[in-house]
Amino acid sequence: MAHALVFDSGVGGLSVVEELRKIAPDLYLSYVADDEFRPYGDKTEAQLKSRLPGLLQTLCLMLKPDIIVMACNTASTTALAEIRDAVSVPVVGVVPAIKPAAEQSQTKTIAVLGTPGTVRRRYVDQLIADFASGCDVRLHGSTELVNLAEQKLSGTEIMIASVQSEIAPLFAGKTGASLDTIVLACTHFPLLQNELAAASPKNVTWIDSGNAIARRTLSILQGLKHTKIPSHPATAFLIGGQANFEREVMFKTFGFEKVVTLKA
Numbered sequence: 001m002a003h004a005l006v007f008d009s010g011v012g013g014l015s016v017v018e019e020l021r022k023i024a025p026d027l028y029l030s031y032v033a034d035d036e037f038r039p040y041g042d043k044t045e046a047q048l049k050s051r052l053p054g055l056l057q058t059l060c061l062m063l064k065p066d067i068i069v070m071a072c073n074t075a076s077t078t079a080l081a082e083i084r085d086a087v088s089v090p091v092v093g094v095v096p097a098i099k100p101a102a103e104q105s106q107t108k109t110i111a112v113l114g115t116p117g118t119v120r121r122r123y124v125d126q127l128i129a130d131f132a133s134g135c136d137v138r139l140h141g142s143t144e145l146v147n148l149a150e151q152k153l154s155g156t157e158i159m160i161a162s163v164q165s166e167i168a169p170l171f172a173g174k175t176g177a178s179l180d181t182i183v184l185a186c187t188h189f190p191l192l193q194n195e196l197a198a199a200s201p202k203n204v205t206w207i208d209s210g211n212a213i214a215r216r217t218l219s220i221l222q223g224l225k226h227t228k229i230p231s232h233p234a235t236a237f238l239i240g241g242q243a244n245f246e247r248e249v250m251f252k253t254f255g256f257e258k259v260v261t262l263k264a
């Protein structure tokens, strides 16, 4: 059995945990949410590059995982190389599923729905140039959807109208009329899949990277010698966060028996 550390700014990485649990129920998982610095989507590249490599290095020394899953598009499209340089284990990043979206779109009109940071990154422009040059691509960033996903997983009921107003720009104008495929380029967004579908004015295909990342993680682990897994139950660590009752119950449903608050 191997030990994977799944990292995100908040609960978004749980959408990746869900995929990992489906294909690798025996994998030992630790989870870290950087509550203190969320949302990442409105931070500058310099801010993320200065925080993340050192933080992941510390977490790696403390938790001793076999692999790190950066379950965050914003961090992965900004600081993956720097994080890889800082740690001694493989790091799997999550990047927007632009290639499969371009392949699957019938109308060759796709949208990338991410955080404001992700949709501005050169990395995303490069993915579009490499894999979707034949498509009309609409980019749209939302921090509010990240907040809504956090609220949902803390037990708050989400009003479809608040999701509707966040995604309305995707469906505007000529591009919006022919749009048939939307990339969920933030790991928080698959957690709102039902709300997004209900808020959408028409049927579209929603594509995220969760399953691909889970498969990639397993294939890397297969080629590695694993260290001993921790003897304590699977734990979610919240950096600067509050481990309230609702969150503890929610983390339990994703297989994390313990929730621990860490100081940054």
Ligand code: DGL
Pocket (backbone or CB within 6 Å): 008, 009, 010, 012, 013, 038, 039, 040, 041, 042, 071, 072, 073, 074, 075, 115, 118, 143, 146, 185, 186, 187, 188
């Ligand atoms: N879940 C993250 C992502 O995939 C970041 C959300 C945020 O903190 O802005 O981009």
